[in-house]
Amino acid sequence: MNFNGLIKGAWSNGIAKKLLILLGLSLIIFVVGVLLGSWVLGEKTLGWKGFLSGYVVFAVLFISVIINVFKNTSESMREGKKHVDVRGHVLVLGAGHQLKSILRVLKGDKRPVVVVSRRDIDGHFVHYKKDYENEEDLLFAGALLADQILVIGEDGPERDSRNLHCIEVLRNITEKAPRDIHCHLLLCEPSSSEILWYLKSPEQSKGHLLVDVFNEYEFMSEQLLVGTDFLPTIREPENERLHVVLIGTGPIAQAVAFEVANICHYPNYSRTNLKTCITFVDEDCEKWVDRLVVSRMGLFRLSKYTYVDANGNKVTHEPETARGDYLDVEWNFVDAYCEADLARNFIAAVAASPKERLVVCICKEDASKAISTLVHLPRAVYDNADIAVYWREANDDIIKRINESGMYGYVRIMGDIDEMKEFVHSKRVERGQRANYVRERHLNPDTRDTEEKMWYRLSEADKTSAIYCANALPLRKRCFEISGDDYLLREAEHRRWMMSMLLMGYRSGPTDERTFTRHDIIPFERLPEDQKTKDSYILENAEYIMNG
Numbered sequence: 001m002n003f004n005g006l007i008k009g010a011w012s013n014g015i016a017k018k019l020l021i022l023l024g025l026s027l028i029i030f031v032v033g034v035l036l037g038s039w040v041l042g043e044k045t046l047g048w049k050g051f052l053s054g055y056v057v058f059a060v061l062f063i064s065v066i067i068n069v070f071k072n073t074s075e076s077m078r079e080g081k082k083h084v085d086v087r088g089h090v091l092v093l094g095a096g097h098q099l100k101s102i103l104r105v106l107k108g109d110k111r112p113v114v115v116v117s118r119r120d121i122d123g124h125f126v127h128y129k130k131d132y133e134n135e136e137d138l139l140f141a142g143a144l145l146a147d148q149i150l151v152i153g154e155d156g157p158e159r160d161s162r163n164l165h166c167i168e169v170l171r172n173i174t175e176k177a178p179r180d181i182h183c184h185l186l187l188c189e190p191s192s193s194e195i196l197w198y199l200k201s202p203e204q205s206k207g208h209l210l211v212d213v214f215n216e217y218e219f220m221s222e223q224l225l226v227g228t229d230f231l232p233t234i235r236e237p238e239n240e241r242l243h244v245v246l247i248g249t250g251p252i253a254q255a256v257a258f259e260v261a262n263i264c265h266y267p268n269y270s271r272t273n274l275k276t277c278i279t280f281v282d283e284d285c286e287k288w289v290d291r292l293v294v295s296r297m298g299l300f301r302l303s304k305y306t307y308v309d310a311n312g313n314k315v316t317h318e319p320e321t322a323r324g325d326y327l328d329v330e331w332n333f334v335d336a337y338c339e340a341d342l343a344r345n346f347i348a349a350v351a352a353s354p355k356e357r358l359v360v361c362i363c364k365e366d367a368s369k370a371i372s373t374l375v376h377l378p379r380a381v382y383d384n385a386d387i388a389v390y391w392r393e394a395n396d397d398i399i400k401r402i403n404e405s406g407m408y409g410y411v412r413i414m415g416d417i418d419e420m421k422e423f424v425h426s427k428r429v430e431r432g433q434r435a436n437y438v439r440e441r442h443l444n445p446d447t448r449d450t451e452e453k454m455w456y457r458l459s460e461a462d463k464t465s466a467i468y469c470a471n472a473l474p475l476r477k478r479c480f481e482i483s484g485d486d487y488l489l490r491e492a493e494h495r496r497w498m499m500s501m502l503l504m505g506y507r508s509g510p511t512d513e514r515t516f517t518r519h520d521i522i523p524f525e526r527l528p529e530d531q532k533t534k535d536s537y538i539l540e541n542a543e544y545i546m547n548g
Contacts, residue, residue, distance in 0.1 A: 086112045086126065087145035090424075093132035093166055094153035095119045097392070098186065098216075101420035102150060116141050117154065133166045135173055143173060149183040149209075150424065160192040167211060175207040183211045184423055190215065190251060190295075196460040197504055198516070210456050212429050212463075217255035219422055224361075224388055224414040225259050226428075227474045227546075232357040232386070235479055236267040236488065241274035243356045245347055247281050247338045247373055248363035249288040252390050252414075256361050258503050261329045263472040265495045267480050267488050269328045274355070275304075279332035281343050289333045298507030299499075302521075305331035312342055323508055326523040328495050338373050351380035358385035361414075367393050375408060382409040391415035429455075431470035432463060434545045435538070439466070442537040461504060468500040473542045486539055493535040494524045 088111060092102060095117035103123055106113055113125035116132040130137035132153075143149065151166050153159040167185055174181055187193055193215045224230055234240055244260050246253045257278050264276045280288060289307050293300045302323055306316040319325040336343040350356050360381055364370040370389050381387070391399065391413045402408050422428065436458065437451040447454075455463070472493075480489055498521050509517035524532065538545070 086114060086142055088112070088147045089114050089126075089142060089145070091116070091141060091143060091146040091149045092125075093117075093138075093149065093151045094159075094163070095121050096152045096155045096159065096186075098152045098420050098423070100394075102152070102424060105421045105424045111147055114141055114146075119154065133162060133169055135169050138169060138173060143170060143181075144177045146181055148424075149181060151183065151185045153186065160187050160189050163187065164192070167209075171207050171209050173207075174209040177208040180208045180210050183209050184426065185211055185213045186216055186423065187213060188216050188251070190217070190254060193218070193460075193464075194295075194505060197464060199460060210452075212426065213460060214423055214426075215255070217251045218259070219428060220252070220414055221255040221259045222428060222471060223422055224412065225256070225263065226471045230386055230388065230412060231260075231264060231359065231475055233475075233478045234266045234268060234357065236271065236481070238268055239272055239274070240268075240355055240357050241272075241276060242266070242359065243277045243279065243350050244359045244361065245279045245281060245350065246361050246363050248365075248390075249280055249282045249285065250363065250365065252365075253280060253282075253361075253363035254292065256363065256414075259471070262468050262496065262500050262503060263475050265328055265472070265476075265492045265499070267492060269495070270488065270491060275328050275330045277330050277332065277356075279334060279346075279350075281334045281336065281338055281347070283335070283337045285333045285335035296502065296505065298505065298516075298521075299327075299502035300331075302327050302502070302508065303329065303331060305333070307333045307335070308342070308346075309335050310340075310342065324523060327499065327502075329499060339376060344378050348378035348380050351378060351384045360385050360387045362387075362389040364390065365392070367391065371398060371402075374402065374411065377408075382407070385409065386412075388412040388414055428467055428471070430548065431545060432467035434541075434548060435470040436462070436466040438537060438541045438545060464504060465500060468503075469497070469538065470545050472496050473546050477542065477546070486536065489539050490532060490535055491524045493538060494527070494532075497535070 090106060090109065090111050090113050092099065092113065092115045095115060099115070099121070103113070103125065114128065115121065115123075115125050116128045116130050116137065118129060118131065120129075121127060128137070128141050130140065132138065132151075149170065151163050151170075153163040153166070163185060164187075167183070170183065193213065196213060232242060234242065242260075242264050244257070244264075246257060257280070260276065260278055266274075266276070268274060282288065286307065286309070289305075293305075300317070302319050304317065304319055304325065306314055308314050319327070334343055334346055338344070338347075347358075347360070351358050358381065360377065362370050362373050364373060370391065374387070374389055377387075387409055389399065389411055392415050396413055399411055399413055402411055433451040433455045436454055440447060440449070440454050458466070476489070476492065480492070482489075501518055501521060504516075506516045506518050506521065508521040509515075509519065511517060511519045520527065520531065
């Protein structure tokens, strides 16, 4: 319970006056109790027995008054009837399933927490039962005085639309804010992020609201893949490639696949032509192929991808010959449920191959199906692969038991357990800011602008590009030898940059920002000589970008 908020709420809403009146009455009752006690006990003067009886009556009444006042204040606040004079608080808008994780993150935070939601919720925070899209309700909740605003919304199909509308309302009211306010916006659907990428002009100039956008599944996958040892280290002399098998389809599988495609560009590709391979395994995968290809036409026109139907028949798409085969990621789609022989044989073959480094991610929304899939993989997977499971349950006890058994290798989790720590205290944004700052300083050495000021002038597409750049550096540091000749590093960075552009919806062609086309999505060797060294400043400042 936020007692500081309750006390402020009581004082600011006239309850304190009632309390003083009640205390005065209690004092009168105390005096009367002393007199009556002395009379009943036959005391001629106000002796200790009379005093004691009066004190007991007073104490009981006083405690009752305090309990009732605070109870009524708490209930009034939770119903949104009473305003609490707080400032410098964390304002959480909506009470989606992420709220519990956010509250765990904020448990040791000294800032007050205010939640605005129509839902009935309990916890150690101030709750206004109001509409988080309503201007008056946001002002009532102290939006102008907040230290940080977290827009998570309510679970449901309209969450992204409502959250985006909330941001527009916040932009309007924060024009009157006394200072800048940092706001983290959570989106669910990948298409919502894509729409923001196509908005070329930044919107930060509309007020003091400094917005950073998070796709729920994208940043969840980043916590598994970025800056951890989950992905394998493959160095230039080795003759292996990474093969990521995603069991399941949908937003989380897409997010993991795209993050792998962005960061996994190994140094041995130039010598061996071994491409990182990403395979989806699921029923009705043909529909998934169509959906994914249509969403990233520029990427898949330049990519090799193979569809394997339920009977084992293969259809392979080769990269467009006019542009060449120069991307270092290829794709497979296996149309089978994971227990089918087709799927099991495919996965077992990859696990047994000496040229494949296997990573398996189970991307099932249903927890029971995820566990069933996890414990029934081919035996070779547990011996030879790194495994992760998408997990949205309240606790991870069953995963701990699986790991303790020693039968299934070591299983990692991506999901709700700690996911919102990154949302509240975002290291990804800080890394992106530093990557952009290095770029801006390279282009304009005389600039005096801060990292933050540069950052909030960017469009969402440019922000995402900077974050993608920073995300790739930890794995690259593990895989590449740092020497005087940085050719391999520059060539790999170009491969990574091309992939990040294609993942964001760009296509190869004459540069035109209106149609999201870039002329420089071409092989590294075909770049002009001055363009081949354009990324050296990123490599020289990699440590600063990663760690500050």
